[in-house]
Amino acid sequence: MxxxxxxxxxxxxxxxxxxxxxTLRRTPPVRRGPNDxxxxxxxxxxxxxxxxxxxxxxxxxxxxxxxxxxxxxxxxxxxxxxxxxxxxxxxxxxxxxxxxxxxxxxxxxxxxxxxxxxxxxxxxxxxxxxxxxxxxxxxxxxxxxxxxxxLRITDPDREEAATDGRRLQVLRYVREHLPEPDLTHDGIAAAHRMAPRSLHRLFEDEPHSVTEYIRLRRLEAVLHDLADPLLSHLSIARIAARWCFTSQAHFTRAFQARYGVPPSAVRPGASTRAA
Structure with a gap:
């Protein structure tokens, strides 16, 4: 190959x-991890x-x-x-x-x-x-x-399609409001005229809860900004704050747990500086 x-x-x-x-095979045991x-x-x-x-x-x-x-x-x-x-x-x-x-x-x-x-x-x-x-x-x-x-799906189940449509609305809302510090589970539920418990049930069989999805997308937004040479003049703390991470220590732990490296490692020229 x-x-x-x-x-x-x-x-x-x-x-x-x-x-x-x-023939290529990936066989059990396969443990689902954060980078799957x-x-x-x-x-x-x-x-x-x-x-x-x-x-x-x-x-x-x-x-x-x-x-x-x-x-x-x-x-x-x-x-x-x-x-x-x-x-x-x-x-x-x-x-x-x-x-x-x-x-x-x-x-x-x-x-x-x-x-x-x-x-x-x-x-x-x-x-x-x-x-x-x-x-x-x-x-x-x-x-x-x-x-x-x-990825077009043919002949979806009508009830499932309606439920998936509501999930898509929520996910779209999260993406559009991601930089806003008051983006929360309860706030999203209110914006979609449902009880917080109903929003939880809507995502209970999904890989991530709404709160987890917000955190993952914000971490990814920080990752993109840190790697962007056009934003190299901004400090790590300022970029993190743009995506609602107000505690530098909390952000650093979350970033390293997600990506396996500290935030500084993904900045342009990081490997050169380390050398």
Whole structure:
């Protein structure tokens, strides 16, 4: 299997891989961790069958399949195959877990429609990977919206679709109000005219509660800002405060627990300074 240089767009990693027929397995035990990723395989040549959670999805050129690296899976790669693989944290799609699970059970096209827009965007990003520079994080955010739009679900259950629609409204509201310090579980519930307990029930089967989702998106926003050369004149404390982390000690602990490095390590030129 060969892997030419890929492109890093913030927390999105895009790479092109190719090889001869083979089977790849990730077997139990697989422990879900904070950095577990989803992968989207965009088939260029040959074919791939993705097996996970009792479902099989076979894709050929012009099709793509989504799978979860935090759980066991098998990839059967046939012919002289090549794929573009997108890897990203699960929560960045801002889609309800039920929608993500359904998306994993189907093949999706990138020959036409929203998938074609995504494919063109990724191809351009990979071609320009050495010149993207400070725009990488913002382009990654755009890619996440394109991915979410390309994962189309057919014939959803009406009741589940209505519930997922309410979740999407809440997640969209969180993204739009993320910098506001008074963004809280109870405030979000009030804005959507529901009791706090009802909002809790709406997300009780999701990977993250609303409060956890707010924290994760704020940490990710800080990560993007810290890595942006255009913001290198701002202190770590000021960037953290922009995203409502008022305690420097609390922020540093949360950031290191999430990303495994201190905030200073992701600033432009950090490795150079350390050397």
């Amino acid at each position: 060969t892997s030419p240089p890929g492109a890093a767009l913030g927390t999105l990693l895009a790479s092109r891989v190719s090889g001869s027929p083979q 990723r989803l992968k989207l395989c965009m088939q260029q040549d040959g074919s791939t069958t993705v097996s996970q959670d009792g479902h099989q999805v076979r894709i050929g050129p012009g099709q793509m399949a989504l799978y979860d690296t935090g759980r066991p899976y098998t990839l059967r790669l046939e012919g002289q195959w090549s794929c573009v693989v997108l890897a990203f944290p699960r929560h960045v799609l801002s889609l309800p877990d039920n929608v993500v699970r359904q998306a994993m059970r189907h093949a999706h096209s990138f020959d036409a429609g929203p998938g074609a827009v995504l494919a063109g965007f990724i191809a351009a990003a990979m071609a320009q990977r050495t010149t993207i520079g400070a725009s990488a994080g913002r382009l990654g955010e755009a890619a996440f919206h394109l991915i979410a739009g390309a």
